[in-house]
Amino acid sequence: MFRWVKIRSTAIFNWFTRTTVYVKIATVLAALSFANAESIKYFQPQTILLQPHSTQAYQVDMNDAISESNSLFKVSAKDATPIYFYREVFTPVCFDNKCRPLTINLFWNITGRYLGFELPEGEFLSKTDHDPFSVDEYEKLNQILATERTPLADINYNQLTVESNSHGLGDIDAISAATPQNLAPYVIDGAAYTTFKLWHLIHGTTRNQVQKLTIQDISPELILKILESPVQADKIWALEHIDGHVGFTSDLKEKVFDLIKGENYLIVEKALSAIHKTELDSLNVQQLLMKALIQENYNVQIRVIDKIGECNALKESVKMHLVENLGSLNGQVFKKALTVLAEQELTAEMYFKIAVFLKSENAFISNSIAAFLKSEHITDPQILALLKKNGNE
Amino acid sequence: MRKLERRSVLKALGLASVGAMTPAMLNAETLKKPYKVVEKSMETDILVIGGGTAGTIAAIQAGRAGAKTMLIESGSQLGGTTTTGGVTFPGIFHAWGKQIIGGIGWELVTDCVKLNGDELPDFSIPPARHWKHQVSVNGFLYTLLAEEKCIEAGVDIRYYETPTSVEFKQGNWAVQTTGKGITTQITCNQIIDCTGNALIASMAGFDVLRETETQPGSLIFQIGGYDYDALDLTKIPKEYHHVLRQNMIKNQTSSSAENTFVPYGYVYVPGADSTTSESHTKANNDGRSTLLNLIRKLRGFPGCENLKILDLKTETAVRETYRIDGIYKVTQNDYLEGKVFEDAISNSFYPIDLHVEGKGIHQVFLEPDVVASIPLRALIPKKSKNFLVAGRCVSSDRMANSALRVQASAMGMAQAAAAAAVLANKLGVSPHEVPIEEVKKLIRNHGGILPLTT
Numbered sequence: 001m002f003r004w005v006k007i008r009s010t011a012i013f014n015w016f017t018r019t020t021v022y023v024k025i026a027t028v029l030a031a032l033s034f035a036n037a038e039s040i041k042y043f044q045p046q047t048i049l050l051q052p053h054s055t056q057a058y059q060v061d062m063n064d065a066i067s068e069s070n071s072l073f074k075v076s077a078k079d080a081t082p083i084y085f086y087r088e089v090f091t092p093v094c095f096d097n098k099c100r101p102l103t104i105n106l107f108w109n110i111t112g113r114y115l116g117f118e119l120p121e122g123e124f125l126s127k128t129d130h131d132p133f134s135v136d137e138y139e140k141l142n143q144i145l146a147t148e149r150t151p152l153a154d155i156n157y158n159q160l161t162v163e164s165n166s167h168g169l170g171d172i173d174a175i176s177a178a179t180p181q182n183l184a185p186y187v188i189d190g191a192a193y194t195t196f197k198l199w200h201l202i203h204g205t206t207r208n209q210v211q212k213l214t215i216q217d218i219s220p221e222l223i224l225k226i227l228e229s230p231v232q233a234d235k236i237w238a239l240e241h242i243d244g245h246v247g248f249t250s251d252l253k254e255k256v257f258d259l260i261k262g263e264n265y266l267i268v269e270k271a272l273s274a275i276h277k278t279e280l281d282s283l284n285v286q287q288l289l290m291k292a293l294i295q296e297n298y299n300v301q302i303r304v305i306d307k308i309g310e311c312n313a314l315k316e317s318v319k320m321h322l323v324e325n326l327g328s329l330n331g332q333v334f335k336k337a338l339t340v341l342a343e344q345e346l347t348a349e350m351y352f353k354i355a356v357f358l359k360s361e362n363a364f365i366s367n368s369i370a371a372f373l374k375s376e377h378i379t380d381p382q383i384l385a386l387l388k389k390n391g392n393e
Numbered sequence: 394m395r396k397l398e399r400r401s402v403l404k405a406l407g408l409a410s411v412g413a414m415t416p417a418m419l420n421a422e423t424l425k426k427p428y429k430v431v432e433k434s435m436e437t438d439i440l441v442i443g444g445g446t447a448g449t450i451a452a453i454q455a456g457r458a459g460a461k462t463m464l465i466e467s468g469s470q471l472g473g474t475t476t477t478g479g480v481t482f483p484g485i486f487h488a489w490g491k492q493i494i495g496g497i498g499w500e501l502v503t504d505c506v507k508l509n510g511d512e513l514p515d516f517s518i519p520p521a522r523h524w525k526h527q528v529s530v531n532g533f534l535y536t537l538l539a540e541e542k543c544i545e546a547g548v549d550i551r552y553y554e555t556p557t558s559v560e561f562k563q564g565n566w567a568v569q570t571t572g573k574g575i576t577t578q579i580t581c582n583q584i585i586d587c588t589g590n591a592l593i594a595s596m597a598g599f600d601v602l603r604e605t606e607t608q609p610g611s612l613i614f615q616i617g618g619y620d621y622d623a624l625d626l627t628k629i630p631k632e633y634h635h636v637l638r639q640n641m642i643k644n645q646t647s648s649s650a651e652n653t654f655v656p657y658g659y660v661y662v663p664g665a666d667s668t669t670s671e672s673h674t675k676a677n678n679d680g681r682s683t684l685l686n687l688i689r690k691l692r693g694f695p696g697c698e699n700l701k702i703l704d705l706k707t708e709t710a711v712r713e714t715y716r717i718d719g720i721y722k723v724t725q726n727d728y729l730e731g732k733v734f735e736d737a738i739s740n741s742f743y744p745i746d747l748h749v750e751g752k753g754i755h756q757v758f759l760e761p762d763v764v765a766s767i768p769l770r771a772l773i774p775k776k777s778k779n780f781l782v783a784g785r786c787v788s789s790d791r792m793a794n795s796a797l798r799v800q801a802s803a804m805g806m807a808q809a810a811a812a813a814a815v816l817a818n819k820l821g822v823s824p825h826e827v828p829i830e831e832v833k834k835l836i837r838n839h840g841g842i843l844p845l846t847t
Binding site for chain 2: 147148149150151153154186232233236264265266297298299302330331332333335361362363364365367368
């Protein structure tokens with residue numbers, strides 16, 4: 001779970017004076033100070049911490065009718081690096097045959113992640129009894145909106161009023177429909193409809209539009225900036241947008257291999273996936289993968305050896321390096337290394353080095369080596385003699 | 394003409410066959426001497442007893458680490474709860490966007506997913522409901538892969554055997570087992586009790602604990618032949634809605650290859666206990682008769698006339714029986730606070746999850762970023778020598794146990810128990826005497842993920 005960060009009255013955002021002229025793309029200089037330091041706003045960590053310089057308004061078809069326009073604003077730095085996106089929301093929240101207006105500005109990080117909300121001056125959120133939200137409730141709302149996987153995603157508006165346990169599902173841990181009872185942690189008490197609506201606005205079509213617009217600006221430099229984010233979801237987003245989107249520059253390569261060293265194996269996986277198959281033909285990339293295989297822990301190794309297995313042809317020096325380091329590998333990594341070698345053309349010297357492990361007292365090792373050598377149809381008499389000695393003819 | 398020729402040939406061939414076979418067939422029947430139970434004597438470094446969720450992993454780890462390893466299993470296949478019991482969605486290996494349990498258990502799960510052409514869920518985002526990060530596996534494949542990995546690791550698997558006595562003599566264990574037409578005297582240096590019921594610990598004379606009332610077991614099945622959404626639920630008593638809904642046909646076809654959870658049905662089996670043949674038979678009998686009555690009842694409801702049973706697991710899966718009285722007992726507070734012990738050898742992530750027949754499930758969820766840990770001492774019975782356990786009989790209070798009992802946690806502790814046993818055997822000491830850093834190193838070298846601060 002992400003750490004929730006509340007930012008109030010700090011100079012992270014410059015809330016730009018709203019434009020009333022809607023054009024396809026309008027660039028306007030941003031105001032450099034807060035319009036109102038006391039306005040109610042809550043935010044999550046932001047990936048790009050550059051100073052806002054300009055704002056562009058995009059007319060995009062959101063298909064969610066949340067305001068008078070379909071404008072999505074992109075705030076950028078002086079060097080055109082996108083910093084964040086926002087929308088001005090004016091929409092009704094209806095229940096019990098009554099509708100109340102909801103006026104709020106919603107923010108997205110450039111990776112599409114929820115960034116925060118701000119209420120225009122004088123606006124506040126209220127509950128069914130017209131009580132305004134407390135500070136705790138705003139904080140909870142900020143947390144709820146930042147939660148990507150929630151039961152709110154799987155229900156429709158009407159299900160907010162479903163009677164508790166109407167399907168008799170209360171005692172089922174595996175498949176349980178949403179009920180007001182188990183929805184409680186995911187909504188603000190007395191403002192379930194507002195919460196529901198905001199969550200769906202945040203995680204709806206706008207999110208995809210934000211990502212599309214960021215992809216238009218994508219570059220190795222921007223990817224590198226996003227990879228510095230403290231938020232894992234941003235890192236993963238960046239790693240997923242290398243292959244097929246940007247060139248694998250030396251800086252990017254260095255950063256990707258840096259991430260392969262970590263103990264966060266989800267990041268390691270994504271970093272390895274970011275290396276395009278064509279890069280695997282390079283001696284340097286093969287050497288870097290081998291380095292990771294030898295130096296990192298088992299859970300990195302098991303992922304790296306799979307990547308090495310994707311190489312069409314390992315360079316001779318890399319094959320020899322792998323053969324010479326077989327003894328340092330354990331368990332499934334060892335088995336997979338043999339599978340990789342089985343796909344390569346090996347020299348007699350390499351086979352001899354591998355055959356040495358037939359003498360291992362560890363039955364797992366010696367049996368695996370014997371199975372490997374047998375499958376290679378070795379004809380060398382010395383190796384055959386070793387196999388025979390091992391009980392494998 | 395041609396037909397006649399063919400017939401003649403066939404006739405001739407038939408006669409020739411009879412002529413050729415007759416003498417052999419006449420001699421085929423022989424009188425056998427009465428079978429005499431074979432008595433064998435065997436030696437091993439590590440003896441893993443119980444080839445279930447934990448035992449399979451422990452045996453593979455011990456074998457891969459170079460120890461001579463034997464695995465005895467009273468049934469006919471490996472995997473236990475994951476296969477025979479039908480809980481084919483082990484978890485939980487990830488918490489708060491990170492992998493927290495890895496090693497051999499995870500290897501088996503991912504190999505299953507890959508070989509079945511499935512995809513893993515996206516573990517980077519915490520799910521709305523914890524079970525969405527349990528990974529559905531093909532139970533048949535799991536059985537096959539588990540056995541293959543044991544054999545590759547040099548593990549001597551002995552199915553259909555169960556211990557009848559265990560005795561510690563001169564630094565080794567003497568374990569007498571009985572199986573189909575065979576009794577075996579096994580001498581081993583270290584025992585890992587993976588029966589789930591602490592049966593061997595109890596037989597060895599170590600204290601075990603049990604609640605007056607235990608959680609019900611589950612007999613898992615699948616039914617089909619109806620469409621839940623088309624049913625007139627007003628004509629079906631409410632208590633049956635959940636059974637039908639659990640088996641919704643539309644949910645049984647996944648919209649993507651992502652393997653998270655397969656809908657399943659289960660009937661509770663109060664007091665289910667797999668400790669002995671008698672108690673396990675009763676658990677199976679009770680579960681099956683409850684299910685049969687349920688099927689009969691359901692078929693009487695409108696829309697369910699063609700209801701069919703599509704799958705039924707071999708055994709009632711058991712949640713709670715005995716726990717050892719270990720050197721350390723993990724408490725609910727330890728668990729919920731995510732206490733990291735100095736000798737923590739694996740993580741655990743699951744809500745406190747106590748099933749109470751007729752009252753639902755008492756659940757307490759871990760707070761964000763909290764992951765529980767398991768100390769090696771909780772796997773070692775007090776006053777024991779050369780003895781470890783792994784699985785749900787881990788030393789813990791009842792509430793902690795209701796979380797620790799799940800498959801991924803059992804796999805993590807099994808790998809750790811095996812690492813400790815291998816080193817204890819090598820050093821000629823008891824597991825609690827092995828330097829803990831050595832145990833951790835061996836676990837790490839084989840893919841186990843240690844709690845972060847250790």
